[in-house]
Amino acid sequence: MTLIRPDLDTLPAYVPGRTVPGAIKLASNEVAEPPHPVVLEAIARAAAGGNRYPDLGVVELTDRLAEVHDLAPERIAVGCGSVTLCQQLVQISCLGPGDEVLFAWRSFEAYPIVTRIGGAEVRTVGLDDGFRHDLDAMAAAITDRTRLVFVCSPNNPTGPAVRREEFVQFLRTVPADVLVALDEAYAEYVTDPDAVHGRSLLDEHPNLVVLRTFSKAYRLAGLRVGYALASAGIAAALRKVAPPFGVNSLAQAGAIAALEHREEILAGCADVVAERDRVAAALRDLGFTVPDNQANFVWLPLGDRAAEFATHCSERKVIVRGFQPDGVRVTVSTPQENDLLLDVASSFPDQAG
Missing domain, CATH: 3.40.640.10 (Type I PLP-dependent aspartate aminotransferase-like (Major domain))
Incomplete structure (x- = not known):
């Protein structure tokens, strides 16, 4: 007899975006700007x-x-x-x-x-x-x-x-x-x-x-x-x-x-949308596939290379959210942080996969 439901051992775990000191966090679809x-x-x-x-x-x-x-x-x-x-x-x-x-x-x-x-x-x-x-x-x-x-x-x-x-x-x-x-x-x-x-x-x-x-x-x-x-x-x-x-x-x-x-608060969504479109276009120029996106993030369907890309970014102090073996989700942030992401992505080998 067990005191705990046995099926909990097979329950999938929610994986939060990591926070690494000194790194920019683009893993949890948070808005970079603090509350009003x-x-x-x-x-x-x-x-x-x-x-x-x-x-x-x-x-x-x-x-x-x-x-x-x-x-x-x-x-x-x-x-x-x-x-x-x-x-x-x-x-x-x-x-x-x-x-x-x-x-x-x-x-x-x-x-x-x-x-x-x-x-x-x-x-x-x-x-x-x-x-x-x-x-x-x-x-x-x-x-x-x-x-x-x-x-x-x-x-x-x-x-x-x-x-x-x-x-x-x-x-x-x-x-x-x-x-x-x-x-x-x-x-x-x-x-x-x-x-x-x-x-x-x-x-x-x-x-x-x-x-x-x-x-x-x-x-x-x-x-x-x-x-x-x-x-x-x-x-x-x-x-x-x-x-x-x-x-x-x-x-x-x-x-x-x-x-x-x-x-006033939601007016800031226009800036996020503009950055979203800019980041998506820049990633496509680098050879990445980026689907149409209507949120505050972009998706890179890298398949089996998802974990490799996430590690590549992490080693360069940019934290993204990998979903192995499907792809990587990258939060759209400030122009400065987005530029860092694009710089890191440009050094990913054979980015077009």
């Missing part, structure tokens, strides 16, 4: 009340999000980062062994982890030749055991966004009793006019859940705040399985302040 000064002031004020529990219902932040997205507050669930909400989606949709969670691969590495933690089975469908979701193949892979489908747009780590037309067609083919989670962690960086925006589809598709985060464009990765837009019933279920006081007081205060100053 007004946000920092709000966090400091909230810290003075650190002896009190946070608002359990996250009421004020929920109300602010409702205004931003023109949605009733009861249709919003706030969580400790969108990753936690992914795990909560597995909890509310899957009863255990036999139930399946479907997603593309390679995609966000937390999906198989939260699926296995929830006791469900992982079912994956490969990306197409453009490193994009193959939604037709995903629709064909749905069975009577499928309870939840994750669609990451833009896809982490490869970068392309799902197009609205193809996603609408996909939703029409998914059974009404299967949840579809559109993970839009990088939505603020999307410039493709044909890309899907989940909020506009919520009313027509009650099985759709849209996930968003404050970790990327709002520059609050360390505070861990994410949220789901959904039907009132799904949002209520997500709140039922949420860890009590999971969104701390500092996180709530920082997120509220960020929303109050969102136009």
Whole structure:
């Protein structure tokens, strides 16, 4: 007899981007610029009340999000980062062994982890030749055991966004009793006019859940705040399985302040997009294949050479995120740090592979 679930020994581990003293970190899709000064002031004020529990219902932040997205507050669930909400989606949709969670691969590495933690089975469908979701193949892979489908747009780590037309067609083919989670962690960086925006589809598709985060464009990765837009019933279920006081007081205060100053904060996304396009073009000039990207990173599909490239960069004090044997994800940072990355990449032997 064992005290611990035996399947935990086979659970895939989430691999965080490494931090190396003296090196630039381009491994975790963080924004180089710190939180907005007004946000920092709000966090400091909230810290003075650190002896009190946070608002359990996250009421004020929920109300602010409702205004931003023109949605009733009861249709919003706030969580400790969108990753936690992914795990909560597995909890509310899957009863255990036999139930399946479907997603593309390679995609966000937390999906198989939260699926296995929830006791469900992982079912994956490969990306197409453009490193994009193959939604037709995903629709064909749905069975009577499928309870939840994750669609990451833009896809982490490869970068392309799902197009609205193809996603609408996909939703029409998914059974009404299967949840579809559109993970839009990088939505603020999307410039493709044909890309899907989940909020506009919520009313027509009650099985759709849209996930968003404050970790990327709002520059609050360390505070861990994410949220789901959904039907009132799904949002209520997500709140039922949420860890009590999971969104701390500092996180709530920082997120509220960020929303109050969102136009100024999100204006910085244009600089990231410009650098993203510059870095992608420069890498292509060096001979690398770089897929279309709509996030704050670029993807190098180096295959078996992924680990070699990551090591090459690390030895030169540039930390990137290798996904052996598929490719390498490189965060877009400041122009200076991006130039260092390009210099290091230019010395990688036979970079075209």
